[in-house]
Amino acid sequence: MLRSFAIPPGPRAAADVRATLVETSTTAARWIALVVIALVAAPAAARAAASTPCPGVRFLVTPALVPGGELATDAVVLDADGTLTIASGCSPAVARVVRRGARSTLRARWTACGALREARLRAKVDRASCSLLTGTFSARAVKRRRFEAKPSTCGDGRLDTAAGEQCETAADCLPGQTCTKCLCGSETSTTTDGRKKKTTTTATSSTTTSSTRLPTTTTSSTSSTSTTSSTTTSPSTTSSSTTSSSTTTNPTTTSSTATTPSTTTSSSTSTSTTNPTTTSSTTTTPSTTTSSSTSTTTVPGQLFEAPNPWNTDVSTLPKSGTSDGIIQALAAAGGWGFGSMRIDFSIEVLQADATTPFRTFTPTADFYTPDCDNAPFPVPPGGALEGETGYQCVSDGDCHLIVVHRLTKTLYEMWRANIVGSTFYGGCAAVWDLTRSYPATLRGDQCSSADAGGFPMAAMLFSADEVASGAINHAIRFILPNSRMRSGVYVRPATHAGGPTGGASLPPYGVRFRLRADYPLASLPSEGARVIARAMQRYGMILSDGGNIALTAQSDRFTTHKWSEVGVDSHSLTAIQVSDMEVVGMGATIPLTYDCVRTP
16 A cells, blocks of 8 residues: 655655655565565475375385495385485485476485485385386495386395395295295294294203294193292292293292293203292392202393493492593583483383284384394283383384393394384384393494494383392493584494584593492482482493483383382482582593494
C-alpha cells in the first residue's frame, strides 16, 4: 500500500515525488523477488523431504569399492535416516537425495574411506523396484570407477553374511549339513551359526562334550540342581567325588552333590567358581566347589575368568607423570558431565541358559565391517534393551542388548539393537570369550565394539548384587562429554575412540583414573557408595565412551538386590570431584585412524 504524503510546491516537490516512487517500487520489487524465490524453492524442498529410496536395501558390488579390505563383495546401503554406508570402509554419511520422476539420484562424500581420502559416490536407483543401483565411485588419486549393484537376496549366488546368510549352497556349510533358505542345518546338530561351526553334543554317564561355544542340548543320568537354605555369609566349601552337568545360568547353588556351571566329568578335572551362591534366603556368599582332582576359581563379581585390564588391581601402581596436567585440564574444562559425578542405571545385563533361543539379525548402518561380529544372538524371553521395557528400540537411543551365556561362557553385546515383531535389526555386535585373556589389542586395534572404546561393557558395569556382597572386583566404566576428551588418539587398553573433540591436555579414550587412597570414604552417604568408591581405589575407572553421566551401573530390574536396598542413587557419589582422581598406567597415545585390524 502506498503511503499518503503532501506535495510541497516548487521543483523540490517533483524530486521528492520521484524519490518516493523509486523507494516504493524498490520495496515492491523486493517482495516480488522473495515470492519468486519461495516458489522456486518449494519443489526442491519437497524433493528433499521425499522419503529415502530403498531404505535398508543392501546393494552388492564385486569387487569391493574400497580396496585393501577383507570383503570380496561390497555392500552399499542407504538407511531410512538418509545416511549412506559402504561396507568396505565408508562409515555412515548423510546423502543428498534428489528425486526425478521414478528415479532418485544419490550423492555422498567422505573425508576418508579406509585408506582412501576425499571419496565420493554418485548413483541412481529406481525407487519402486530397487532392482539396480548404478553409479560411480571416486577418491583422491584413484581412477573413477563405474559400478552396477543388485540387491542382496537369498539364492542370488552371492553369500552375504552381513545380511544373516550362512550359505548359498550346501558347499558353504560343513560336511553333512544342508543349506535351506540360506541357513546351514543338520539333523544331527543342535545349533549352527554364520561362522560355519557345528555343535555336536553327546551324553554318556555324566560326561558332556561340545565342539563349539554355542548352546547345546544336554542329557545326563546324573544331572541335578540343588539349593541350600543356609544364611551364612562366610565362604563355604563343598567336597564331592561325584560331578554332574547343570544347564542353569544363574549363580551356582551347592549341596552335598556339587553342581557347576561348566561341563565336568567324574574322572577328570572339574571347574569350579566362586561366583555368588544363591540361597533360599537370598543371602549371597562366596562358594568353592572341589572335586576329587584339581579345580580352578574366579573372583566373585568378575565376569571374565582370565586376567584382563578391567580386572587388574592397580592400587599399587605409581601415579602417572601426566596425571596432574590431565586432571587440571579436565577440571578447567568443566569436570564430569553435568558438573558432578552421577550414575546411570539404564543398562540391562541379561542371563541366557540352554533353553534360550538364538536369533540371526539384519545389520543396519550402525554395523561396521570388520569391527563388528555378525553371529546369532541369544535373546532371553522377557528381557529388555537399555532404556526400554522390551526388545523394541522405541526411544531411538543406544538400545544396548547385553546377554551373558553362562553355559558357553560367552558374552554377547550389541549397540543399537531393535527387535520389531519377528524382525531383529542390529548395529555393532561383539562376541567375547569369558575364559580368554585378551592381548593388548583386545578384539582388534582401531576396532570398535558395542562400546566406543572397544571394551566389553558388561565387564565394567557394577550391579546392586555386587554392592550388596560388599565388593566390586573390577574396574568401573566411566564416560565424559566429547569436548572434554582428547581428540584424534586413544591409549591402551582402549582400541578405538568415538568422536572426541577436546584439546591435547585432556584425557584420551582408555585412560584409567584411580580414586586417591586417602579419600575420606566415611564422608560418603552410604556403605553402598563406599563399596563403589573402594573399587575406584583398587581397580580404577576406564574411559570408555562419550556422554554426560559419568558412571554406568547395571539396572536392578533383573538382579536379586535393588539399588534402594543398598542405599545408592544417581547422586550418591556427587561429592567425588575430578581433583580427587589420579591417572595411573598411562601409556603412549595411539593415533586414531579407524582402520580396524581384527585380532585372530
